[in-house]
Amino acid sequence: MQASLGAAGALAVGANLTLPALLAAAAGKLEIYSWWTAPGEVEALDALYAVFKKQYPDVDVINAALAGGTGAGGNMKTVLQTRMLAGQPPDSFQVHLGHELIDSHVKAGRMEPIDFLYASEGWNNSFPSGLLQLSSDGGHQWSVPVNIHRSNVLWFNQAVINNSGMSAPTTFDDVFAVGDALKAQGIPMFALGEQAPGHAAHVFETVLQGVFGPDDYRGLWTGATSWSDPRVSGALTTFNHMLDYTNPDYLSIQWGDATDLVIAGKAASVINGDWNNGYLKSKKFADYGWSATPNGAGMYSSLADSFGLPNNTADRDNAISWLKVSGSLAGQDAFNPLKGSIPARTDAGKSADYDNYQRAAMQEFKTLTIVPSVVHGFAARESWVTDYVNAMNVFAANRDVSATAGTLLQAAQDAGVA
Numbered sequence: 001m002q003a004s005l006g007a008a009g010a011l012a013v014g015a016n017l018t019l020p021a022l023l024a025a026a027a028g029k030l031e032i033y034s035w036w037t038a039p040g041e042v043e044a045l046d047a048l049y050a051v052f053k054k055q056y057p058d059v060d061v062i063n064a065a066l067a068g069g070t071g072a073g074g075n076m077k078t079v080l081q082t083r084m085l086a087g088q089p090p091d092s093f094q095v096h097l098g099h100e101l102i103d104s105h106v107k108a109g110r111m112e113p114i115d116f117l118y119a120s121e122g123w124n125n126s127f128p129s130g131l132l133q134l135s136s137d138g139g140h141q142w143s144v145p146v147n148i149h150r151s152n153v154l155w156f157n158q159a160v161i162n163n164s165g166m167s168a169p170t171t172f173d174d175v176f177a178v179g180d181a182l183k184a185q186g187i188p189m190f191a192l193g194e195q196a197p198g199h200a201a202h203v204f205e206t207v208l209q210g211v212f213g214p215d216d217y218r219g220l221w222t223g224a225t226s227w228s229d230p231r232v233s234g235a236l237t238t239f240n241h242m243l244d245y246t247n248p249d250y251l252s253i254q255w256g257d258a259t260d261l262v263i264a265g266k267a268a269s270v271i272n273g274d275w276n277n278g279y280l281k282s283k284k285f286a287d288y289g290w291s292a293t294p295n296g297a298g299m300y301s302s303l304a305d306s307f308g309l310p311n312n313t314a315d316r317d318n319a320i321s322w323l324k325v326s327g328s329l330a331g332q333d334a335f336n337p338l339k340g341s342i343p344a345r346t347d348a349g350k351s352a353d354y355d356n357y358q359r360a361a362m363q364e365f366k367t368l369t370i371v372p373s374v375v376h377g378f379a380a381r382e383s384w385v386t387d388y389v390n391a392m393n394v395f396a397a398n399r400d401v402s403a404t405a406g407t408l409l410q411a412a413q414d415a416g417v418a
């Protein structure tokens with residue numbers, strides 16, 4: 001952009017903007033909603049804010065992060081919805097690509113399309129085509145992805161696994177064999193934190209993936225696979241068995257506490273997304289390994305966090321600047337090494353800040369079969385996700401396979417796909 005002195009003596013920048021107007025746009029405030037309050041998440045978001053502040057030092061960033069349910073952002077989503085319905089949205093907010101973005105916000109008519117940013121920032125060439133599809137609806141783009149998370153990962157304490165005399169498990173049979181060896185040492189194979197609904201549903205979606213395989217698992221969310229398929233009860237039975245190998249207080253701790261058990265060697269492993277990678281690094285725990293969740297080696301169960309532009313934001317110009325930073329190479333390479341995820345941009349990820357897990361994940365994202373996470377907004381619309389998550393929270397307490405199979409079938413019928 002070229003600055004020139006206009007006829008009236010005002011410094012004109014580009015076609016229409018005077019310098020005072022430009023400066024005014026780069027002050028004021030920017031309010032961002034997210035549920036990034038856990039170790040790793042906090043540092044990653046701070047790093048993204050730092051990139052923003054470098055470019056817009058006079059903007060007052062209001063970090064309205066709210067601790068959520070176990071990983072799915074329950075509390076933040078409730079508060080966000082109140083603000084959206086009242087027509088007083090934050091300037092931008094964390095939202096998963098896919099059904100969560102499109103069904104909950106775009107189809108409700110509460111977002112502004114950001115095609116102009118995709119054009120000005122060249123984003124149509126920056127992201128994998130699968131992500132471009134997930135952020136679009138009705139021929140428009142609605143948000144910009146900051147990352148890609150993998151959700152089907154088993155994170156383990158390497159010393160604990162070594163001391164069991166076994167190697168890291170890859171199948172359900174392996175998991176129970178290692179689990180038996182650990183049981184003899186008084187150590188649960190799995191850590192789980194289901195104080196708030198979410199983690200059990202997260203683990204169970206990986207069990208569904210392992211039991212059904214990629215195509216039939218996908219079909220559960222599109223209607224192509226029936227929820228009355230006996231493999232649903234089979235998966236619940238397997239998950240119920242896994243609960244026998246889990247910390248007994250799982251109903252009174254949260255997902256971060258579960259990871260803390262693994263760090264302390266009080267549990268061998270935890271199934272969680274790769275935000276857990278960010279968590280482990282933030283806690284400066286280095287002796288961990290990872291593998292795909294049981295029977296899930298060929299699948300990359302994925303989700304992406306993104307930011308969009310709500311209608312009538314109080315600080316639209318700053319929100320637009322925020323989206324530009326979120327989608328930028330500098331923004332993604334500051335955020336993702338700390339978040340544990342891989343960048344959404346295909347040209348990012350080359351910096352030395354990425355760890356071995358992330359480097360491997362960048363390759364695997366290209367070669368494995370992508371399946372959608374349901375708990376994290378990709379596979380199904382919010383009301384169905386809520387029914388599913390609550391059903392699994394009840395299951396974690398009552399462990400009633402047939403009742404839960406019935407509830408899951410009912411939830412699919414209510415969603416209109418069974």
Ligand code: GAL
Pocket residue numbers: 035036038041070071072073096149273275303304305376
């Ligand atoms: C996911 C989100 C991740 C991470 C995780 C745990 O839904 O996509 O970015 O924050 O929850 O909080």
